[in-house]
Amino acid sequence: MKTTEFIDILFVEDSELDAELTLIALREENLANNVIWLKDGAQALDFIFAEGEYSHRNIETQPKLILLDLKMPKVGGIEVVQRIRSDERTKSIPIVIMTSSKEEKDVLDTYKLGINSYIVKPVDFDKFSKSVKEIGFYWLLMNQSPLPG
Template sequence: MSRNRRPIIILIADDDAEDRMLVKDALDESRLTNQMQFVENGEELMDYLHNRNKYADKDKYPTPGLILLDLNMPKKDGREALKEIKSDEHLKVIPVVVLTTSKAEEDVLRTYNLGVSSFITKPVTFASLVDVMKTLSKYWFEIVELPKP
């Protein structure tokens, strides 16, 4: 029933390999068929979005339709990357969902002020993560209209 007929790439920015695997498994478990790309820090995220360095191949690394962003990453944290994304004329239309362990009210407020689309605290159990990913998938890929990349 999806109104979005084109494939939407999900770009997942998280420095923790286990968390990346869990998010991928949870998305797979929720029967999401969208292509997923992964980066490990804010610098890689910006390189991907600007097709620089190892992400120069635009066909291999297309513009994502949704970014899942961890806040606490090395080199450039998610807050800094979010600020850059939302201040860039071409990138600011990409929905960014913070998916982090942080529950700090300051992080919630700051990221919304920077233009984040949603703030989700990572669930503790895998079953809960699957539930969150199912809901997230249904909302972003079946209910809302996303801008074309």
């Protein structure tokens, strides 16, 4: 696991295949140096709020971007977004939903909660890879974040 003191992307995805494809695409663009990959929403909340196994982490050091799946074990993506957006310390962290769900309810519910973008994962590897690269490039290099760092 990477150091948690400097992190660009918190990547929360339960599918090992989707995670590996995403990490490969980020590496190809040299955007994977400071990525933490977690496999469920409970781990993500522990990391973000410096609880549980991440209680040693400085809560003031937050990721520049959260890439978040919706359908995960333990705690789903919608619950993760609710908790992040309800806390003053974390509510300005950009959140991009990356999911296979095209359900209109999921899109509407997450935007109402304050996500920054909703991306439906393409099935085709090349399109998936291109999407991930564009997301990383935009949010890490082009976007002006309100967060320090």
